[in-house]
Amino acid sequence: MNGAIFFSSRYGSTEQYANWIGEATGLPVFHVDDANADPTKYDFLILGSALIFFRLIIRKWVKANLTDLKGRSKILFSVSGAGPGPKLDRWVAASLPESLLSKMDHVALRGRMDPKKLPWGLRQIMRIGALINPDSQASKEERGGFDYVDKSTIEPILKLVEQFQSSEMSS
Numbered sequence: 001m002n003g004a005i006f007f008s009s010r011y012g013s014t015e016q017y018a019n020w021i022g023e024a025t026g027l028p029v030f031h032v033d034d035a036n037a038d039p040t041k042y043d044f045l046i047l048g049s050a051l052i053f054f055r056l057i058i059r060k061w062v063k064a065n066l067t068d069l070k071g072r073s074k075i076l077f078s079v080s081g082a083g084p085g086p087k088l089d090r091w092v093a094a095s096l097p098e099s100l101l102s103k104m105d106h107v108a109l110r111g112r113m114d115p116k117k118l119p120w121g122l123r124q125i126m127r128i129g130a131l132i133n134p135d136s137q138a139s140k141e142e143r144g145g146f147d148y149v150d151k152s153t154i155e156p157i158l159k160l161v162e163q164f165q166s167s168e169m170s171s
């Protein structure tokens with residue numbers, strides 16, 4: 001069984017996680033915009049995506065490649081400010097077709113955001129978002145930034161890859 005990791009990242013944390021998973025599993029890692037990124041060459045796929053403004057940014061690529069992704073996509077990791085929970089589940093469900101999502105294990109990883117590195121316009125949007133966000137912790141993070149990137153949190157993904165590979169070998 002040969003597998004691969006396909007990711008979409010805007011500010012680098014999803015790419016960092018994808019590379020860590022690639023190093024730990026030996027699977028090749030592709031940015032979805034990479035010209036060599038061909039999901040049909042692989043038996044199983046790990047999809048990784050940043051979550052920006054309540055949606056996974058990989059969704060357009062998924063829609064465009066849905067036929068090739070069906071039957072191959074086994075694990076989804078999302079990277080967001082929000083931690084795992086119903087809110088994140090709703091955003092993920094609104095991003096990807098149920099037919100694909102229902103066949104994947106979802107692992108929610110947490111990313112980073114440094115407002116100082118954002119362009120002025122986006123910084124203002126985050127500031128306004130923080131003012132109207134009823135969740136006080138999320139509001140604080142939108143204003144001041146956060147960094148939850150943690151290599152050890154890929155562990156559940158490594159376990160899933162191991163389980164998946166051993167069950168495929170025995171079948």
Ligand SMILES: Cc1cc2nc3c(=O)[nH]c(=O)nc-3n(C[C@H](O)[C@H](O)[C@H](O)COP(=O)(O)O)c2cc1C
Binds near residue numbers: 012015080081113
């Ligand atoms: C403009 C912007 C919008 C964001 N929107 C959300 C959001 O709706 N929900 C959330 O949980 N995190 C949100 N985040 C946090 C990102 O998910 C986090 O920064 C993540 O690490 C980005 O992944 P990347 O570094 O791979 O691009 C947002 C961050 C930015 C900069």
